[in-house]
Amino acid sequence: MNAVHRMLTLTNFRKDTPHVLKKISVLVAAVVALAGCGSNSGSTGSDPAGGAGDSITMGFSQVGAESGWRTANTKSVQESAKSAGIELKFSDAQQKQENQIKALRSFIQQKVDVIAFSPVVESGWDTVLKEAQNAKIPVILTDRAVDSKDTSLYKTFLGSDFVEEGKKAGQWLVEEYKDESGPVNIVELQGTTGSAPANDRKAGFAEVIGADPKFKIIASQTGDFTRAKGKEVMEAFLKSNPDIDVLYAHNDDMGLGAIEAIEGAGKTPGADIKIITVDAVKDGMQALADGKINYIVECSPLLGPQLMDLAKKVVAGEQVPPRVVTEETTFTQEQAKQALPSRQY
Numbered sequence: 582m583n584a585v586h587r588m589l590t591l592t593n594f595r596k597d598t599p600h601v602l603k604k605i606s607v608l609v610a611a612v613v614a615l616a617g618c619g620s621n622s623g624s625t626g627s628d629p630a631g632g633a634g635d636s637i638t639m640g641f642s643q644v645g646a647e648s649g650w651r652t653a654n655t656k657s658v659q660e661s662a663k664s665a666g667i668e669l670k671f672s673d674a675q676q677k678q679e680n681q682i683k684a685l686r687s688f689i690q691q692k693v694d695v696i697a698f699s700p701v702v703e704s705g706w707d708t709v710l711k712e713a714q715n716a717k718i719p720v721i722l723t724d725r726a727v728d729s730k731d732t733s734l735y736k737t738f739l740g741s742d743f744v745e746e747g748k749k750a751g752q753w754l755v756e757e758y759k760d761e762s763g764p765v766n767i768v769e770l771q772g773t774t775g776s777a778p779a780n781d782r783k784a785g786f787a788e789v790i791g792a793d794p795k796f797k798i799i800a801s802q803t804g805d806f807t808r809a810k811g812k813e814v815m816e817a818f819l820k821s822n823p824d825i826d827v828l829y830a831h832n833d834d835m836g837l838g839a840i841e842a843i844e845g846a847g848k849t850p851g852a853d854i855k856i857i858t859v860d861a862v863k864d865g866m867q868a869l870a871d872g873k874i875n876y877i878v879e880c881s882p883l884l885g886p887q888l889m890d891l892a893k894k895v896v897a898g899e900q901v902p903p904r905v906v907t908e909e910t911t912f913t914q915e916q917a918k919q920a921l922p923s924r925q926y
């Protein structure tokens with residue numbers, strides 16, 4: 582009613598003026614309409630989300646902005662929320678678990694309808710997930726998993742099979758060197774320490790190449806999924822290991838940083854050192870088409886539409902599958918040339 586009071590003062594109100602009375606009735610109607618909207622927690626206006634009169638508010642905690650993949654994932658989530666009519670409260674954790682825990686607690690306090698998050702690391706989530714469960718707020722894991730034993734703490738997990746991605750990388754390598762006796766000296770740039778993709782891509786790759794002793798991982802270190810760290814760690818690898826045959830990088834960005842280091846050391850990426858990466862973002866695909874990377878295992882960041890569908894179902898109390906695996910492929914240099922013109926991210 583503050584707006585009404587302000588209006589009364591401004592119009593030099595006189596009780597017997599019909600013109601002023603008309604203005605007041607219009608204003609009161611507007612205020613009543615606005616108050617009605619406000620009761621629809623975080624409503625975006627129309628009702629495209631739930632269909633039952635209430636729109637959905639989602640609290641989304643993103644890992645950060647460490648890679649091209651992450652930027653594409655953020656865009657996908659934001660755009661899909663908008664077209665699904667879901668109000669998104671977006672929080673960037675800058676690759677720190679404590680920031681994500683704070684964001685989740687803030688979403689719980691704000692009583693959002695559903696929480697979705699991509700956990701920076703796998704462990705240490707039980708307490709805050711229990712808090713969300715006690716507050717009856719459903720949680721969806723997206724992109725990355727947690728290692729909680731109690732799977733009732735979240736409704737579903739949407740994302741890639743990272744072990745499978747690691748295996749695909751290993752299978753290409755086994756095929757590539759099938760006629761050579763070895764040794765094949767491999768260096769590995771791992772993703773963020775303790776994260777699901779770093780753990781699983783390492784494990785899947787090791788399992789496949791472990792079947793043949795000619796494959797030797799001579800150095801393995803984290804590059805935190807960033808281009809800068811990828812370059813820095815590859816420079817160190819090159820200094821202490823003169824005979825590197827293969828680089829396996831857990832994402833394109835670290836691979837692209839490593840390419841700068843390899844070129845800086847006077848070697849030819851893709852020829853002197855063969856390179857396998859994961860993601861298939863545009864920059865990675867360009868390097869693959871240019872012959873600087875030899876093989877890329879795709880990891881799709883376009884999770885937004887499926888996430889919004891799952892959120893609507895979960896909020897409506899419908900059953901959802903506990904695991905939704907993203908469909909993905911792999912790219913050779915030739916395939917990258919063909920796919921690049923229509924690549925979305």
Ligand code: AHR
Pocket residue numbers: 647648649650651724725778806831832833834859860880
């Ligand atoms: O969790 C997905 C991984 O995180 C992507 O492969 C990587 O680029 C990102 O930072």
